[in-house]
Amino acid sequence: MKTKSNDKLFEGSVEIYMSTLKFLEYVLxxxxxxxxxxxEQFLVLRNICNNxxxxxxxxxxxxxxxxxxISRQIKSLLRLGYISQxxxxxxxxxxxxxxxxRGAEVEQLIDRKVHLVFEGWVAKFGQxxxxxxxxxxxxxxxxxxxxx
Numbered sequence: 001m002k003t004k005s006n007d008k009l010f011e012g013s014v015e016i017y018m019s020t021l022k023f024l025e026y027v028l029x030x031x032x033x034x035x036x037x038x039x040e041q042f043l044v045l046r047n048i049c050n051n052x053x054x055x056x057x058x059x060x061x062x063x064x065x066x067x068x069x070i071s072r073q074i075k076s077l078l079r080l081g082y083i084s085q086x087x088x089x090x091x092x093x094x095x096x097x098x099x100x101x102r103g104a105e106v107e108q109l110i111d112r113k114v115h116l117v118f119e120g121w122v123a124k125f126g127q128x129x130x131x132x133x134x135x136x137x138x139x140x141x142x143x144x145x146x147x148x
Contacts, residue, residue: 035080035110045082046111048097049104077103084100
């Protein structure tokens with residue numbers, strides 16, 4: 001039901017989206033540009049770096065996106081030589097993703113740069129406020145965006 005107070009909340013959310021959330025994506029993507037990848041592709045590299053036996057389907061399921069969305073990201077990372085694929089010994093259709101030497105270097109370089117950005121935010125905003133913000137956003141995500 002549309003009410004005046006909800007109208008103000010809606011307008012406030014649009015303003016935050018336009019001024020903050022879009023900027024957040026831009027700032028986080030900045031360190032990835034020099035390596036010709038998106039922030040999402042960096043997260044794929046990070047996932048491969050931090051987990052064993054990573055597959056396209058596993059990443060798609062974890063992120064709740066389609067296989068084709070991840071496939072486009074994977075193809076680009078393969079083309080750039082940041083990752084490789086090896087088939088499972090028992091099921092050759094299942095391909096495991098691995099970082100190449102260059103991919104591991106790129107993942108580490110971007111990770112350092114992104115962490116520096118985040119550390120700057122914590123220094124400006126304070127650890128307690130960042131923790132509260134993350135808790136609130138997680139709760140919002142769990143209850144509104146992905147209630148399952």
